[in-house]
Amino acid sequence: MQEADKSNVILITGTNTTWNHPVFGGMIKKAVKEKGVKLIVVDPRDIGLAKLADIHMKQNPGSDNAWLMGLQHIIVKNDWHNKEFIKERTEGWDDYVKSLEFYTPEKVEEISGISKEQLFEAAKLYATAGRGAIFYAMGITQHSHGVDNVMACSNLQMILGNYGVEGTGVNPLRGQNNVQGACDMGGLPNVFSGYQPVANEDARKKFADAWGCKLEDMDDKVGQTVTTMVQNAGASIKGLYIVGENPMMSDPNQTHAKHQMEKLDFIVVQDIFLTETAQIADVVLPAAAFAEKYGTISNTERRVQYTNKALNPPGDAKHDHVIVAEIAKRMGCKDFPETVEALWAEIRKLTPSYAGISHERLQKLPGLRWPCPTEEHPGTPVLHGGKFSRGLGLLKAIEYKPSAEYPSKEYPLVLTTGRLLQHYHTGSMTRRSKVLEGIMPSGMIEINVNDAAKLNIKDGERVKVSSPRGSIEITALVTKKIKEGIVFIPFHFAESAANILTNDALDPVAKIPEYKVCSCKVEKIVKNL
Amino acid sequence: MENKISLTIDGKKIETVKGKTVLEVARENNFYIPTLCYHARTGKAGKCRACLVQVEGLMALKESCALPANDGMVINTNTPAILDLRKMIVEMHLSNGEHNCISCERNGNCELQDMAYHCGIERPHFPIEHATMALDESSEGIIRNPNKCIQCGRCVRACNHNVMHEVLDFGWRSGDMRVICDDDKPMGESSCVQCGECAQVCPVGALTFKNAKGIGQHWTLDKTKVICTYCGVGCSIDMYTKDNKYVYSLGTEENWEQQTNKGMLCVKGRFGFDFLNREDRLKTPLIRKNGKLEEASWDEALDLVASKFSDIKAKHGAGALGFFTSARVTNEENYSVMRFARGVVGTNNIDHCARL
Numbered sequence: 001m002q003e004a005d006k007s008n009v010i011l012i013t014g015t016n017t018t019w020n021h022p023v024f025g026g027m028i029k030k031a032v033k034e035k036g037v038k039l040i041v042v043d044p045r046d047i048g049l050a051k052l053a054d055i056h057m058k059q060n061p062g063s064d065n066a067w068l069m070g071l072q073h074i075i076v077k078n079d080w081h082n083k084e085f086i087k088e089r090t091e092g093w094d095d096y097v098k099s100l101e102f103y104t105p106e107k108v109e110e111i112s113g114i115s116k117e118q119l120f121e122a123a124k125l126y127a128t129a130g131r132g133a134i135f136y137a138m139g140i141t142q143h144s145h146g147v148d149n150v151m152a153c154s155n156l157q158m159i160l161g162n163y164g165v166e167g168t169g170v171n172p173l174r175g176q177n178n179v180q181g182a183c184d185m186g187g188l189p190n191v192f193s194g195y196q197p198v199a200n201e202d203a204r205k206k207f208a209d210a211w212g213c214k215l216e217d218m219d220d221k222v223g224q225t226v227t228t229m230v231q232n233a234g235a236s237i238k239g240l241y242i243v244g245e246n247p248m249m250s251d252p253n254q255t256h257a258k259h260q261m262e263k264l265d266f267i268v269v270q271d272i273f274l275t276e277t278a279q280i281a282d283v284v285l286p287a288a289a290f291a292e293k294y295g296t297i298s299n300t301e302r303r304v305q306y307t308n309k310a311l312n313p314p315g316d317a318k319h320d321h322v323i324v325a326e327i328a329k330r331m332g333c334k335d336f337p338e339t340v341e342a343l344w345a346e347i348r349k350l351t352p353s354y355a356g357i358s359h360e361r362l363q364k365l366p367g368l369r370w371p372c373p374t375e376e377h378p379g380t381p382v383l384h385g386g387k388f389s390r391g392l393g394l395l396k397a398i399e400y401k402p403s404a405e406y407p408s409k410e411y412p413l414v415l416t417t418g419r420l421l422q423h424y425h426t427g428s429m430t431r432r433s434k435v436l437e438g439i440m441p442s443g444m445i446e447i448n449v450n451d452a453a454k455l456n457i458k459d460g461e462r463v464k465v466s467s468p469r470g471s472i473e474i475t476a477l478v479t480k481k482i483k484e485g486i487v488f489i490p491f492h493f494a495e496s497a498a499n500i501l502t503n504d505a506l507d508p509v510a511k512i513p514e515y516k517v518c519s520c521k522v523e524k525i526v527k528n529l
Numbered sequence: 530m531e532n533k534i535s536l537t538i539d540g541k542k543i544e545t546v547k548g549k550t551v552l553e554v555a556r557e558n559n560f561y562i563p564t565l566c567y568h569a570r571t572g573k574a575g576k577c578r579a580c581l582v583q584v585e586g587l588m589a590l591k592e593s594c595a596l597p598a599n600d601g602m603v604i605n606t607n608t609p610a611i612l613d614l615r616k617m618i619v620e621m622h623l624s625n626g627e628h629n630c631i632s633c634e635r636n637g638n639c640e641l642q643d644m645a646y647h648c649g650i651e652r653p654h655f656p657i658e659h660a661t662m663a664l665d666e667s668s669e670g671i672i673r674n675p676n677k678c679i680q681c682g683r684c685v686r687a688c689n690h691n692v693m694h695e696v697l698d699f700g701w702r703s704g705d706m707r708v709i710c711d712d713d714k715p716m717g718e719s720s721c722v723q724c725g726e727c728a729q730v731c732p733v734g735a736l737t738f739k740n741a742k743g744i745g746q747h748w749t750l751d752k753t754k755v756i757c758t759y760c761g762v763g764c765s766i767d768m769y770t771k772d773n774k775y776v777y778s779l780g781t782e783e784n785w786e787q788q789t790n791k792g793m794l795c796v797k798g799r800f801g802f803d804f805l806n807r808e809d810r811l812k813t814p815l816i817r818k819n820g821k822l823e824e825a826s827w828d829e830a831l832d833l834v835a836s837k838f839s840d841i842k843a844k845h846g847a848g849a850l851g852f853f854t855s856a857r858v859t860n861e862e863n864y865s866v867m868r869f870a871r872g873v874v875g876t877n878n879i880d881h882c883a884r885l
Contacts, residue, residue: 020760021760021762022722022724022760022795022796022797023764023790023791023793023794023795023798024762026691026694026793027791029693030690030691030693033693034690141884142884173761174760174761175760175761175856176759176761176856176857176882176883177756177757177758177759177760177763177856177857178856178857178858178859178860179761179856179881179882179883180761181856181859181860181863182854182856182863182881182883183883185854185860185863185864185867186863186864186867186871186879187855187863187866187867187879187880187881188879188880188881188883189877189878189879189880190877192871193864193867198871207871207872208872211868211872213872217875218872218875219847219875219876219877221877222877223848223851223876223877223878223879224851224878224880225880225884226853226880226881226882226884226885227884227885229851229853229878229880236848236849237849238841238845238849238850239837239838239841239849239850239851240850240851240852240853241834241838241852241853241866241870242853243853243854243855243858243866244854244855244857244858245853245854245855245882247853247882247885250882250885265841266837266838266841268834271811272810272811273804273807273810273811274811274822278811281815281817281822282816282817282837283814283815283816283817283830283833283834284811284814284815284816285811285814285830285834286810286811286812287811289758289804289805289810290755290756290758291753291755291758291768291805292805293859293862294859295859295860295862296860297756297763298763298860299761299763299789300760300762300763301763301789303763303789305763305765305789306756307755307756307859308753308754308755309753310751310753310755310768310770310775311770311773311775311805314810314812315810315811315812316812316814316827317810317811317812318827319862320855320858320862320866321859321861321862321865324862324865324866324869325865326831327834327835327869328869328873330831330832330834330835331835331838331839331873331874332873333872333873336868336873340859340861343861343862343864343865344860344861346864346868347860347861347864365787366765366784366787366788366789367763367789421722421796421797422796422797424760424797424801425882428804429801429804430797430801430804432803432804432807432809433800433801433803433804434669434740434803435669435670435723435739435740435796435801435803436796436797436800436801438669439723439796510884511884513884515885
């Protein structure tokens, strides 16, 4: 993020940056307004950054793979691609180019609603301006073809040689303060810390030895994801231990998710408030909040930072790692690490990319970016310098896939979901904040003025929104800032929960739900007097 | 190194490198030069003239915030002429507006008060005009007191060039000039997003945080550096607390250029942490008994969790248990849950909300 003003052109898509990563949104604004960086925004809404974009393309939700590949179609046709980079650093060109043939400007216009003239302008600007960076967030990934969308971004960067130098790259903006760290630490079904695969016997042996376990006791199969664990509740999954998560609010198709959770034999929730999920738990364990503990956190740029303890936890609340160690001890594990220091030492020992990051160094520095293999290593701000981690970068042929659900006669509008500036995720923290709740006390549905007129809905009126999965009541925000045919609902508000409506269709690889596209209808609420 | 220069400040020889201002060199070496309009994060403005220094060989006094430090310079920061001038600046500000410190939120943390203290001003020379302008308390987070404003312009520059929200500006003319939001709307009705950057850089009590009002003077608060718990930017925050309660947040000013947020915050990082003080925080373990969650001891709760996990594992295998770790807890805690799931229970069913 420090490198935003080193780009010549920035492509923003699937991120409402000034609301969801506001400080970084400001840095992009500064780069554009004061450093002359060009900006392309692709979003169906007039998000804050759209105002200063050189080009704002409003795509139909679910068409990202099409316009991304369409840009590449135009780039290759016009010979704007970086042949040297493609030759030296990538493979898969032939299949890839063949797959581009489908994405003619006309076809892309039909799918995405972006005119072929505008797409050409964007392709020209992006390909010829110099160093280009892509920033995206959940608007790219939360689709039943989210992985294809990410691959399409990476293809675009590879054919332009936009890798390995400051101001380039594919840069996902992480939505939670330590989502990077949770991944780095192996909070994923397929890898130990440092992305060492569980399917690899050497990796399993390394961790088994360090933990004093027998190799044959280690699970050698990739585990289930959050979404599949909920889907398999009552079947293959009997008990859940949920630390600081609120799936009852954050999961798609909430009514179904609730029904699934009720099938479990045993749910433990460890949290700071009695969240919607804690309310259905068998055991609730009170945990310390972020300012009540110390340790390390890894931000979206892989920057590992040290956070200090400012307060004591309330009442009998305990630190998460202390609770985990207590349960481990009771289950017969005698040497489970009990302190932050012991855990950190073990992480550094077993995770090469974190080996050089000591608490002492972090206390003196504003963070270190991994890989940082030794105590002398300065950290690594830019990845993929000399080569990609898999060696040659793979140019991936991408077959167009539509979203799982499209508008129908009964549900004629497309619903997309996201966050507001003032609230955060399921609202368990921000909705308990006086100022934030004061500014934004309730949810709303953003609906285009023309759609609202057709439905005879006025700004500020209560409406009923339904999808094939359920319905909610919410206040209408009638605006020109959203494309016709599309409505937007933030998912923070339990009393008008967007996730009652969302579709639980998953990406086949990443198992990420399709929060960004489902069909719905909006109706005026007629009061019977 | 040809970059090296040496200069003399108040008789003391100082070695430094080229490219800094006299003010920066002086402050690095603990010389007191006040500034009202200059702030490290909003840059020089050349308005307040509080930072004037005398350069030997030059007739006029120079603004140190805008003066490049050169080799061989001889600088004086506290000649009688400079002290007289500073005193005059403070006197003028004190006479213009309502600078009564007694219950001001910035008492003890005010750059104008500091200047008055250094100048030894007990009672201002000029007659004091009384407060004439109404407070603006229309916004959720910030109180604007135009009577305390010294029109230094820091807030205007911060709003337009740091956080880029482009809300604040100077409006009206000459004696009526003041800082306005949009086209002179109350802050709460303007396009202001309440990031609070303006209040952070304000040198006086013209812009203060509503949530901190009356809770404690600056010197009664503790400051701790924490990393924000909201989005993935990882902003560094100086969190102010008192009696184990959260009071307010500032973006970390120390080494701000290297911080990921460069000293800035958004509305959530600024005002979104009062949930820490809530009475409805979970304070004791709860166990469901006869369909209701009831308070329990830690031993009871932990024993139950351990035995239930062991039962499920014995009956259905380790793969019947699933673990949701959290993108909100530290690396050490995530690792601990990971080690527990894989090393103690023996399952790879572990994930977190990266997908949600």
